[in-house]
Amino acid sequence: MSSAEQPKTAHEIASALLAWYDKHARALPWRVSPTERSQGVVADPYRVWLSEIMLQQTTVQAVKPYFENFATRWPTVADLAAASTEDVMKAWAGLGYYSRARNLKKCADVVANEHGGRFPQTEDGLRALPGIGPYTAAAIAAIAFNQPAAVVDGNIERVFTRLFEISTPLPSAKAEIREVVARATPAYRPGDFAQALMDLGATICTPKRPACALCPINEQCQARQSGNQEQFPVKLPKKAKPVRLGAAFVAERDDGEVLLVKRPDTGLLGGMTGVPTSNWTVRADGETGRNAAPFEGNWRSKGVISHVFTHFELRLEVFHAVVTHKPEHEGWWSNPDSLPGEALPTVMKKALSAAFPGLFKKGKT
């Protein structure tokens, strides 16, 4: 039995971490603070769920304004279930990973219509809902329902691979890490324990230059003892991002309105709004796809915008034309003033901005 599995160490880690959390917990809009919790305040499962979905692969800073907007506009799961998918996509625009928004709405519908408006309280029950995977199910079970679930996110992977010098590369190490986290998770305040680990990972046990001197569990940390903390976690090398080229077409009618189309519900930017584009492909000849224009027109290049997705870089040449006739085409014509309210992902805002500089400047919502 390694030191990682000794109950004494597990208890030391949990008690030191909770004591640190009581003093240093970040104040977050969706969080019940340790002080509030000690006064009997309980978490709202809806707000915990909403925040956890938004926080998947997304920074706290990016999530905050979106969470505030959603929680104000749709204060309960029933309100969200009553909303249209279109309005949810519009409100999610800019946050990325748009399948989360589609699944958020599906999940709200299931909870409202099949569970009487109450979230399941078990990991398995939560795991069965759209958009809820192993991490999110454990996080909601622990934070909202006080269950000793093993919560493992990227922060906690980093903390535990350092604590026990787990040198198996990620993602293979996930099962091993989950076992160690399960042993360390206390029955007492499991939700605060998970949140403490995430705060520790975000503020002290950072990917680069961790502040070990300030860490409440540095004496239990094997990597710290050997000075190798920055060598963990070990990760498999990433693949290079190919560059894809494409063309976007901003069609402006003589009354100033712009042609928008809804993208297919699956795949990249699924269900979101955009301008017509060519296919985006890797090509050596540098051709961006001018010949893919949706209809005849005096298409003039407005330059090339660049946008980096998770698995490729896109260089998009933006073409603009003023059309004096009314071409037959799918989609709808939108007044430029209403564009900020459309479900436009960032790359589409960039393309529109190439044709209409300043369109999406702050304050012009």
Next chain:
DNA sequence: AATGCGTGGAT
């Protein structure tokens, strides 16, 4: 079990 899926901030 690899791969597809956004965005913006930090370094």
Next chain:
DNA sequence: TATCCAAGCAT
């Protein structure tokens, strides 16, 4: 500028 990566999930 290039790279990393942030409270992952679905398939």
